[in-house]
Amino acid sequence: MPDDLDPTLNEMGEFSVIDRLVAGRTLSDSVLVGPGDDAAVLAAPDGRVVISTDMLVEGRHFRRDWSNPHDIGRKAIAQNAADVEAMGAQPTAFVVAFGAPPDTPASAALQLSDGMWAEAQRCGGASIIGGDLVASPQWVVSVTVFGDLRGRAAVPRGGARPGDTVAVAGALGRSAAGYALLLAGADGFSDLVRSHLVPEPPYGQGQIAAEAGATAMTDVSDGLLADLGHIATASGVGIALTAAGLAPDVEALAGAAAVTDADAWDWVLGGGEDHALVASFPQALPPGWRSIGEVVEGEPAVTVDGLLWSGARGWESFN
Amino acid sequence: MPDDLDPTLNEMGEFSVIDRLVAGRTLSDSVLVGPGDDAAVLAAPDGRVVISTDMLVEGRHFRRDWSNPHDIGRKAIAQNAADVEAMGAQPTAFVVAFGAPPDTPASAALQLSDGMWAEAQRCGGASIIGGDLVASPQWVVSVTVFGDLRGRAAVPRGGARPGDTVAVAGALGRSAAGYALLLAGADGFSDLVRSHLVPEPPYGQGQIAAEAGATAMTDVSDGLLADLGHIATASGVGIALTAAGLAPDVEALAGAAAVTDADAWDWVLGGGEDHALVASFPQALPPGWRSIGEVVEGEPAVTVDGLLWSGARGWESFN
Numbered sequence: 264m265p266d267d268l269d270p271t272l273n274e275m276g277e278f279s280v281i282d283r284l285v286a287g288r289t290l291s292d293s294v295l296v297g298p299g300d301d302a303a304v305l306a307a308p309d310g311r312v313v314i315s316t317d318m319l320v321e322g323r324h325f326r327r328d329w330s331n332p333h334d335i336g337r338k339a340i341a342q343n344a345a346d347v348e349a350m351g352a353q354p355t356a357f358v359v360a361f362g363a364p365p366d367t368p369a370s371a372a373l374q375l376s377d378g379m380w381a382e383a384q385r386c387g388g389a390s391i392i393g394g395d396l397v398a399s400p401q402w403v404v405s406v407t408v409f410g411d412l413r414g415r416a417a418v419p420r421g422g423a424r425p426g427d428t429v430a431v432a433g434a435l436g437r438s439a440a441g442y443a444l445l446l447a448g449a450d451g452f453s454d455l456v457r458s459h460l461v462p463e464p465p466y467g468q469g470q471i472a473a474e475a476g477a478t479a480m481t482d483v484s485d486g487l488l489a490d491l492g493h494i495a496t497a498s499g500v501g502i503a504l505t506a507a508g509l510a511p512d513v514e515a516l517a518g519a520a521a522v523t524d525a526d527a528w529d530w531v532l533g534g535g536e537d538h539a540l541v542a543s544f545p546q547a548l549p550p551g552w553r554s555i556g557e558v559v560e561g562e563p564a565v566t567v568d569g570l571l572w573s574g575a576r577g578w579e580s581f582n
Numbered sequence: 583m584p585d586d587l588d589p590t591l592n593e594m595g596e597f598s599v600i601d602r603l604v605a606g607r608t609l610s611d612s613v614l615v616g617p618g619d620d621a622a623v624l625a626a627p628d629g630r631v632v633i634s635t636d637m638l639v640e641g642r643h644f645r646r647d648w649s650n651p652h653d654i655g656r657k658a659i660a661q662n663a664a665d666v667e668a669m670g671a672q673p674t675a676f677v678v679a680f681g682a683p684p685d686t687p688a689s690a691a692l693q694l695s696d697g698m699w700a701e702a703q704r705c706g707g708a709s710i711i712g713g714d715l716v717a718s719p720q721w722v723v724s725v726t727v728f729g730d731l732r733g734r735a736a737v738p739r740g741g742a743r744p745g746d747t748v749a750v751a752g753a754l755g756r757s758a759a760g761y762a763l764l765l766a767g768a769d770g771f772s773d774l775v776r777s778h779l780v781p782e783p784p785y786g787q788g789q790i791a792a793e794a795g796a797t798a799m800t801d802v803s804d805g806l807l808a809d810l811g812h813i814a815t816a817s818g819v820g821i822a823l824t825a826a827g828l829a830p831d832v833e834a835l836a837g838a839a840a841v842t843d844a845d846a847w848d849w850v851l852g853g854g855e856d857h858a859l860v861a862s863f864p865q866a867l868p869p870g871w872r873s874i875g876e877v878v879e880g881e882p883a884v885t886v887d888g889l890l891w892s893g894a895r896g897w898e899s900f901n
Contacts, residue, residue: 302665302668302727310625315621398639399722
């Protein structure tokens with residue numbers, strides 16, 4: 264018998280659920296046509312639009328016994344918004360495709376949507392302007408994000424030059440530490456666990472870096488070494504990190520490392536998903552950025568105090 | 583032991599697979615930054631961008647024992663492109679998120695991508711400008727499409743006015759017929775089966791309709807009655823179809839209906855996925871469009887010869 268107070272997606276039906284998800288949302292002025300038509304129309308005031316997409320699959324990118332729907336929604340939006348920040352752009356809008364089993368409570372879909380809207384607002388007043396709702400054996404959340412460069416050039420991965428300072432804005436290794444704590448069932452360290460469930464990209468710092476003349480930038484989604492490796496390869500340079508520059512990040516995780524019998528260096532160098540921003544700067548660093556090394560001539564490689572790191576190097580989708 | 587001639591996604595690794603998918607593709611001039619950075623940058627020459635997204639899940643939206651990867655790729659692109667055409671816009675680019683089991687042959691991902699590129703070219707020389715590749719228990723293909731209005735107003739669902747002619751461009755009921763034939767294991771009718779596996783939206787006709795002054799438009803994705811119902815509701819009008827206007831579509835399916843013991847009217851009125859375009863026109867129809875009824879005053883409802891249809895009304899995601 265249907266539960267009238269909390270109907271499932273199947274009981275409520277696709278179109279009624281969508282009506283609920285869309286009702287009462289305030290769209291920003293840049294949304295020229297919002298949800299409810301075949302497509303949305305978004306303003307692109309400088310004649311360009313920045314676009315990135317990420318898919319999150321239940322059991323692979325999130326666990327429903329760890330994350331509530333609101334957190335999953337926030338994470339999906341945050342990791343997409345970070346890709347736009349990493350180009351030096353302002354996130355302006357998102358579209359979302361959501362797959363879930365037909366017996367999913369409609370209230371869970373609403374909580375997911377609420378989390379998405381909350382995070383979209385946090386990253387600069389962006390709107391969710393469209394989507395798709397389908398049946399799937401497990402939850403799948405696929406987000407596409409749009410951004411506005413406000414007349415600036417995009418900051419690529421391939422522009423780092425020898426002599427540039429390598430700097431980071433945001434946290435390193437906290438998400439990986441939180442994941443290890445969750446896996447170990449360890450008590451305490453709730454702030455690190457939260458960092459894993461809902462990353463907090465340093466919103467606005469990508470645009471600040473672009474204004475400050477950053478030559479290359481990316482967000483740490485796969486792991487610091489892996490993502491700086493992408494910059495090194497794209498730029499044809501080496502990247503020389505210093506242990507001293509990263510020591511504060513490592514020390515901040517020492518307690519969690521002791522509890523889980525882990526090496527905090529693995530988390531800081533190999534852990535992704537914090538969505539910190541890393542960039543190279545030829546001039547002085549803007550506020551909010553801290554130096555962790557420099558760009559050097561040579562083969563594309565990332566070293567720490569001159570050595571290649573032998574531990575975990577980062578996330579790949581299929582291993 | 584790995585098959586060196588056809589490695590799996592897991593054996594090849596995410597980044598190597600992506601390199602293969604991207605290699606050798608020719609991006610159109612509107613792609614300012616293509617694959618390989620945190621985000622793509624797409625030109626939006628008139629200061630607006632049209633955006634729609636659709637997710638396809640294996641077993642729900644396609645069956646891998648019926649469709650090869652190339653066909654799945656074509657279908658995913660076609661149904662998204664149709665949403666942009668339904669706004670009166672030109673599809674210009676796509677981003678694609680693809681989830682698949684780690685033991686999927688990399689060659690299957692390449693065939694999927696080849697099918698996507700082939701269809702993107704068919705719909706007007708569009709490019710695939712970015713994506714995501716993740717592990718998933720079954721195939722999930724999530725596409726977001728972008729379109730250019732070329733200075734025109736978008737054609738909404740809500741603009742139909744009493745007295746407008748209701749017209750269609752493209753096929754009706756063929757996909758549903760093909761689906762019934764596949765389910766029944768019937769021989770022959772290979773063109774109808776193809777219509778189900780790879781829809782052929784009437785590319786260009788949405789833009790032609792916009793130029794010809796169409797007041798409302800949508801594509802037939804859920805079913806003719808369901809999709810015209812969306813126009814009727816959004817416009818606050820009735821839509822009066824004529825059996826005579828639809829009879830040619832029904833007659834074209836008579837053979838397949840006889841073989842599967844089905845009613846071809848169910849396919850034409852209730853079958854979606856052909857991605858025909860339906861629109862309302864206050865003036866003469868442009869070439870490529872045929873009249874199937876008219877817009878009338880009254881409650882939002884769609885009738886055929888003045889009667890409400892009692893058969894299948896269209897697709898919803900969760901039933």
